[in-house]
Amino acid sequence: xxxxxxxxxxxxxxxxxxxxxxxxxxxxxWLNANEYPQNVPxxxxxxxxxxxxxxxxxxxxxxxxxxxxxxxEQIIMHRGADEGIExxxxxxxxxxxxxxxxxxxxxxxxSINAQIIGIKCxxxxxxxxxxxxxxxxxxxKLEHVKLIYICNPNNPTAHTFDIDDLxxxxxxxxxxxxxxxxxxxxxxxxxxTLTSWLKNYNHLVILRxxxxxxxxxxxxxxxxxxxxxxxxxxxxxxxxxxxxxxTEDIAKQALSKKNIILMQKRVKKxxxxxxxxxxNLKNFLGIRKIFHSxxxxxxxxxxxxxxxxLAFKKNGxxxxxxxxxxxxxxxxxxxxxxMKECKSIINTLEDFLLKKIELRN
Ligand SMILES: *Cc1c(COP(=O)(O)O)cnc(C)c1O
Numbered sequence: 143x144x145x146x147x148x149x150x151x152x153x154x155x156x157x158x159x160x161x162x163x164x165x166x167x168x169x170x171x172w173l174n175a176n177e178y179p180q181n182v183p184x185x186x187x188x189x190x191x192x193x194x195x196x197x198x199x200x201x202x203x204x205x206x207x208x209x210x211x212x213x214x215e216q217i218i219m220h221r222g223a224d225e226g227i228e229x230x231x232x233x234x235x236x237x238x239x240x241x242x243x244x245x246x247x248x249x250x251x252x253s254i255n256a257q258i259i260g261i262k263c264x265x266x267x268x269x270x271x272x273x274x275x276x277x278x279x280x281x282x283k284l285e286h287v288k289l290i291y292i293c294n295p296n297n298p299t300a301h302t303f304d305i306d307d308l309x310x311x312x313x314x315x316x317x318x319x320x321x322x323x324x325x326x327x328x329x330x331x332x333x334x335t336l337t338s339w340l341k342n343y344n345h346l347v348i349l350r351x352x353x354x355x356x357x358x359x360x361x362x363x364x365x366x367x368x369x370x371x372x373x374x375x376x377x378x379x380x381x382x383x384x385x386x387x388x389t390e391d392i393a394k395q396a397l398s399k400k401n402i403i404l405m406q407k408r409v410k411k412x413x414x415x416x417x418x419x420x421x422n423l424k425n426f427l428g429i430r431k432i433f434h435s436x437x438x439x440x441x442x443x444x445x446x447x448x449x450x451x452l453a454f455k456k457n458g459x460x461x462x463x464x465x466x467x468x469x470x471x472x473x474x475x476x477x478x479x480x481m482k483e484c485k486s487i488i489n490t491l492e493d494f495l496l497k498k499i500e501l502r503n
Contacts (some may be wrong), residue, residue: 144231145261146408147188150260152257152258152260152320153258156254156257156258158226158254159250159251159254160250160377161175161371161451167228168455168458168459169455169458169459170480171457171458171459171460171479171483171486172460172477173459173460173461173462173476173477173478173479173483173487174353174420174460174461174462174475175359175477176297176327176437176438176439176477177353177354177355177357177359177396177477178354178355178356178359178408178412178438179477179483180357180480181237182358182396183355184391184392184395184396185395185489186388186391186392187391188387188388188390188391190385190500191388193382193387194382195383195385195386195387195390196385196390197382197383197384198218198219198299198377198385199219199385199390199393200214201266201390202219202390202393202394203217203219203398205394205397205398205467206219206350206365206397208397209337209397209402210335210337210350210367211337212340212367213339213370213480215370215372215373216367216368216369216370217365217366217367218365218366218373218376218377218380218404219329219363219364219384219385219393220363220364220365220366220380220384220385221362221363221364221384221385222351222353222362222363222364223324223326223349223350223351223353223364223365223384224251224363224364224386225350225380226364226366227251227252227255227291227322227349228255228259229376229379229380230257230289230320230322230347230366230376231255231256231261231289232254232259232379233375233376233378233379234288234289234320234375235256235259235261235288235289236288237259237260237261238260238309238311239264239286240261240262240286240287240288240289241261241262241263241286241287241288242256242261242262242263242264242284242287242288242289242290242291243263243264243266243280243283243284243287243289243290243291244263244265244266244290244291244292244320245265245266245267245268245275245291246265246267246268246294246466246467246468246469247267247268247293247296247298247467247468247469247470248291248292248293248297248424249293249296249297249298249324249326250297252291252423253265260433264283264287264346265468266279266280266283267279267468267469268296268299268469270469273296273299273301274303274304274307275303275307275311276489277307277310277311277314280311281314284314284315284318284319286318287315288319288320288324289319289320289322289336290311290319290320290321291322291324292308292321292322292323292324292477293323293324293326294308294323294324294325294328294334294336295328295330295331295334295436295437296325297326297327297437297439298439298441298462298464298467298470298473298475299433299439299470300432300433300434300435300436300440300441300475301434301435301436302331302334302436302437305334308323308336312313312343312345312346315345316343316345317345319345320345320346320347320372321343321345321346321347322347322348323336323346323347323348323349324349325348325349325350326350326351326354327354327355327436327437328350328351328352328436329354329355329356329405329406329409330355330435330436330437331436331437332414334436335348336348337367339371340367340368343368344369344371346368346369346493347366347367347368347372347402348366348367348368349364349365349366349367350364350365350366350367351363351364351365352364352393352396353498354438355405355408355409355412355438356396356405357405357408358392358393358396361389361393361396363385363389363390363392363393370488409438412438412478413438414481415478415480415481415484416435416438416440416478417436417486418484419476419478419484419488420432420435420440421444422484422488423440423487423488423491425496425497425498425499426491426495426496426497427495427496427497427498428444428445428446428450428495428496429442429443429444429445429495430443430444430445430472431443438477438478439475439476439477439478440475440476440478441464441470441473441474441475442473442474442475442476443470443472443473444472444473444474445472447463447465447471447472447473447474449494450474450491450494450496451474453490453491453493453494454487454490456476457486457489459473459483459486459487459490461475461476462474462475462477
């Protein structure tokens with residue numbers, strides 16, 4: 143018997159999440175993980191690493207409560223939004239019985255966590271023309287569904303869902319399922335947050351992170367926002383010391399009034415760069431579609447995606463291929479970085495694709 147056979151069958155069969163870091167690559171322009179392009183400096187002020195950290199650092203929770211307009215008891219802090227995804231499944235889903243519902247194409251970690259824990263996962267395709275929810279299919283698929291993951295804005299499509307559709311979904315599953323809205327990119331379209339709905343929907347859960355607009359992907363810090371009774375359940379399941387002293391130290395600084403304003407300035411700059419990039423991408427033939435973006439990344443559909451991907455790679459620009467996602471053949475996802483990085487995207491395409499103007503001449 144090989145030792146691998148001792149692992150649970152679902153782990154033996156599991157294809158792990160192909161994170162940007164795991165995929166690796168050689169390049170100097172990293173636009174494949176939707177990170178902020180530059181380091182934002184912080185000071186380490188806590189020196190007592192001989193002691194265990196606080197279970198839930200109250201000063202950070204209080205600041206996040208102020209930032210979101212919620213009460214501290216509606217917030218739990220964990221290792222990135224990814225741990226929140228897992229905590230919810232472990233808290234609410236019974237193997238062999240409960241089902242998780244998600245809408246593809248979307249972020250991969252919902253189904254990976256379900257597979258690891260051994261929970262069945264149903265994927266319903268978004269309407270491929272406009273990425274809207276297919277309610278006539280959803281209605282028929284709700285039996286035994288405990289958790290519904292919806293990513294808003296959605297990764298990798300970069301779109302946000304209609305407010306009315308989100309309301310319809312929440313009303314449809316009241317007293318039956320929990321709706322988890324992943325708001326990892328909400329700082330790029332802050333008006334679209336559903337935090338104000340928490341008071342009306344006790345089955346709504348919101349995931350947040352410091353990894354994207356807050357420029358702290360390396361810190362591994364995320365939050366789940368929900369009704370206090372859901373937070374109480376999650377607090378039973380989370381490990382005893384989930385947040386390192388260093389994470390607490392830096393998260394607290396990142397959530398100061400001053401640093402939130404700086405974050406919002408950075409967001410403005412990224413949105414400016416995004417609009418510049420979109421405007422310039424529009425000049426090329428061989429680009430089938432540039433999808434609308436409410437985030438710090440753009441989904442682009444190319445005629446000859448393999449060649450384009452390799453051309454970028456040759457120039458040291460690492461993007462994220464989305465060809466494996468349903469309905470996204472030919473699509474690459476590009477993070478919006480610095481202006482210099484945006485320009486190198488355009489420069490690469492100039493060497494490679496014809497411009498519309500050139501054809502007319
Ligand atoms: C990046 C990302 C996450 C993970 O965030 P971490 O806080 O770094 O774990 C979660 N959801 C979506 C949609 C993401 O794109």
